Amino acid sequence: MNLKDLKNDWINEFSQPLMIAGPCSAESEAQMLETARRIKETNAQVPVFRAGIWKPRTKPNGFEGVGVIGLNWLKKVKEEYGFKTATEVANAHHVFAALEADVDILWIGARSTVNPFTVQEIAMALRGTDKPVLVKNPVNPDLALWIGALERLVGQGIHNLGAIHRGFSTYQKTKYRNNPNWQIALDFKSQFPNIPMLIDPSHICGNRTGLADITQEAMNVGYQGAIIESHCNPDEAWSDASQQITPEVLAELIGNLKMRNAGLAGFDGEMGRHRTLISDLDFQLIELLSQRMKISEKIGKLKKENDIAIFQPERWKVITEYATQKAKETGMSQDFIEKVFKAIHEESIEVQNNIMIEK
Numbered sequence: 001m002n003l004k005d006l007k008n009d010w011i012n013e014f015s016q017p018l019m020i021a022g023p024c025s026a027e028s029e030a031q032m033l034e035t036a037r038r039i040k041e042t043n044a045q046v047p048v049f050r051a052g053i054w055k056p057r058t059k060p061n062g063f064e065g066v067g068v069i070g071l072n073w074l075k076k077v078k079e080e081y082g083f084k085t086a087t088e089v090a091n092a093h094h095v096f097a098a099l100e101a102d103v104d105i106l107w108i109g110a111r112s113t114v115n116p117f118t119v120q121e122i123a124m125a126l127r128g129t130d131k132p133v134l135v136k137n138p139v140n141p142d143l144a145l146w147i148g149a150l151e152r153l154v155g156q157g158i159h160n161l162g163a164i165h166r167g168f169s170t171y172q173k174t175k176y177r178n179n180p181n182w183q184i185a186l187d188f189k190s191q192f193p194n195i196p197m198l199i200d201p202s203h204i205c206g207n208r209t210g211l212a213d214i215t216q217e218a219m220n221v222g223y224q225g226a227i228i229e230s231h232c233n234p235d236e237a238w239s240d241a242s243q244q245i246t247p248e249v250l251a252e253l254i255g256n257l258k259m260r261n262a263g264l265a266g267f268d269g270e271m272g273r274h275r276t277l278i279s280d281l282d283f284q285l286i287e288l289l290s291q292r293m294k295i296s297e298k299i300g301k302l303k304k305e306n307d308i309a310i311f312q313p314e315r316w317k318v319i320t321e322y323a324t325q326k327a328k329e330t331g332m333s334q335d336f337i338e339k340v341f342k343a344i345h346e347e348s349i350e351v352q353n354n355i356m357i358e359k
Contacts, residue, residue: 003154003192010132010160011196011224014047018225020086021250022050024240026070034232036077042251048105049083055239056090056111063238071101095125107134110166114138119149127156134162141168143184164227166200174287177206182280202229202243212253219257221276293351300352
């Protein structure tokens with residue numbers, strides 16, 4: 001069986017969108033139970049409680065999870081409040097421990113997805129399980145790695161699968177912790193419409209303010225759920241405090257979501273996907289233009305220090321020739337490209353002129 005043949009009926013046992021929520025990390029039994037209790041008391045449609053038991057960190061010496069003891073707390077959450085449970089697994093040891101604790105849903109994190117050896121180890125440890133296994137996109141923007149991770153799971157007889165879009169790392173400074181790069185996720189969704197796709201707004205945003213917008217955008221393009229970090233006391237969380245929200249704020253976010261009718265997946269659905277991609281590209285354009293103007297500022301300072309004129313005819317000639325060449329290569333209107341480059345150049349001159357007249 002290959003990835004495209006999977007039916008993934010497991011998602012149908014949950015009302016949609018499937019909401020998975022809970023703290024980034026299990027810190028104590030009291031923290032877990034209080035968070036679970038408050039989520040339950042809000043009556044939010046959250047059937048699955050998540051918590052990180054093992055926390056792979058970017059740098060050593062940070063909090064890396066409580067370990068196996070946290071699985072007992074997940075069990076207690078299930079027993080006392082009726083949630084299904086979910087956690088991340090990053091090696092075979094994690095898999096065996098989570099299966100023994102009867103965790104209901106497992107996911108493979110972005111740092112694991114990027115390494116085929118790690119994914120293969122996890123897949124072999126999971127061999128034949130009927131528990132749903134969700135795969136986060138790799139940290140770097142590589143669609144083939146993401147697909148390959150799911151194919152490795154299929155190769156071990158694992159047929160209840162899902163994907164989690166958690167954004168991609170970038171060296172550029174943006175308003176996101178991890179850039180959404182919607183195009184990659186929607187390419188995955190287009191190739192494998194049978195694989196449920198969930199959004200992870202917590203890791204995309206890295207803060208609380210953008211969670212609702214990213215979640216809504218995902219629902220607009222047909223995602224089937226979300227995995228959101230919620231903590232009883234977010235400001236005191238031991239990991240990723242800035243992106244966690246209280247159960248009450250979580251309930252408000254879920255209550256405000258506007259769901260699309262899955263049956264209207266034709267024109268409206270396609271239009272929504274295109275608009276999302278345009279918004280994503282527009283954001284990238286603005287970020288790139290911002291970086292370009294910062295470089296123009298540096299050039300302006302150098303020109304001022306060395307008494308060099310702002311406008312350099314030879315440089316402008318090179319820019320316009322390059323623009324003409326790229327217009328031909330891309331099939332775009334040469335007139336349009338020239339207008340864009342002229343506007344950018346004029347703004348760059350304005351930036352440098354302001355530096356020249358500074359005292």
